[in-house]
Amino acid sequence: MDNSLVLIVEDEHAIARILEGYLHREGFRTVRAADGETALQHHALLKPDIVLLDIRIPRLDGFAVLARIRAAGTTPVIMVTALADDIDRLSGLHLGADDYVLKPFNPQEVVARVKAVLRRTLGQQRQEILRYRSVEVDFDSHLAFVRSNGQRTALTLTLSEFRLLAHMIRHPQQAFGRAELLDACMPESDALERTVDTHVSNLRRKLEELGEPGMLPSVRGIGYRLADPQ
Incomplete structure (x- = not known):
């Protein structure tokens, strides 16, 4: 899990910078994207270990990005949202997300969620x-x-x-x-x-x-x- 690459997809610079700081403190590497199309380019080229994906982003929204990521493979995805309509759609995680967090959030909680999803994913991969x-x-x-x-x-x-x-x-x-x-x-x-x-x-x-x-x-x-x- 140490040195895992986290793709942060967030169009609010201040939020992305805070998440980046907390993740770096725990030993993670990060890359940022401020819109859906850039996120998919980073995902294809850099093969991140996990994606933190805001839903309300420009060019392609988070749901469309999640669908493309799921069509391409099994990269873990944690969705980030502040809207009740999004929460209703995510409540059963039927869209293929591994977890979701709600804004406003505690950055330490987000880091804990990232660690938990990576542990679970690595455990599944050990089945081989x-x-x-x-x-x-x-x-x-x-x-x-x-x-x-x-x-x-x-x-x-x-x-x-x-x-x-x-x-x-x-x-x-x-x-x-x-x-x-x-x-x-x-x-x-x-x-x-x-x-x-x-x-x-x-x-x-x-x-x-x-x-x-x-x-x-x-x-x-x-x-x-x-x-x-x-």
Whole structure:
């Protein structure tokens, strides 16, 4: 966690400077962006370890920036806002944010939140690979594989299909409703729940082609689950 790079996305110079000072005091490196487009450029080029993202920023707002970051990968994001409407949208963190803080805030609390999210994220990364039946999901590389007859074959998945499979493998005994799976695989989208059926159908077909038929059975009245271990 020491020396982690924090991208501070904040258009109020005084607030950004205060956050920067407190983070430097705790050993973090920082880079700043005052608008959404610059934030995305920094994210793509500098690969920050975590993003502190104000919602009401120029050019692209924080929700649009979050959606782009989530489409590109799993960088942790803490949203910052002062508006009740934003709080309502963030309350369930369904948009893919890892946490949020409210203005006015105590900078020490923000630093504590940054540390907590990084600890949690690093803990998840240590899992590295989860296995279920012949399927392996590598969270670091965002790849999934099927093992058969000693061969390890990569599944060619879309980002939504990978997220769906990874979410289910993290909770292998659970039955999932369509709304939950939609939040897990397309958190930045306004797609309808039936979109999940399309993703599951495509994922089933790809698993079957590699020797894993029946991996995602339907659960009547609920949604889907993983098939029982062999």
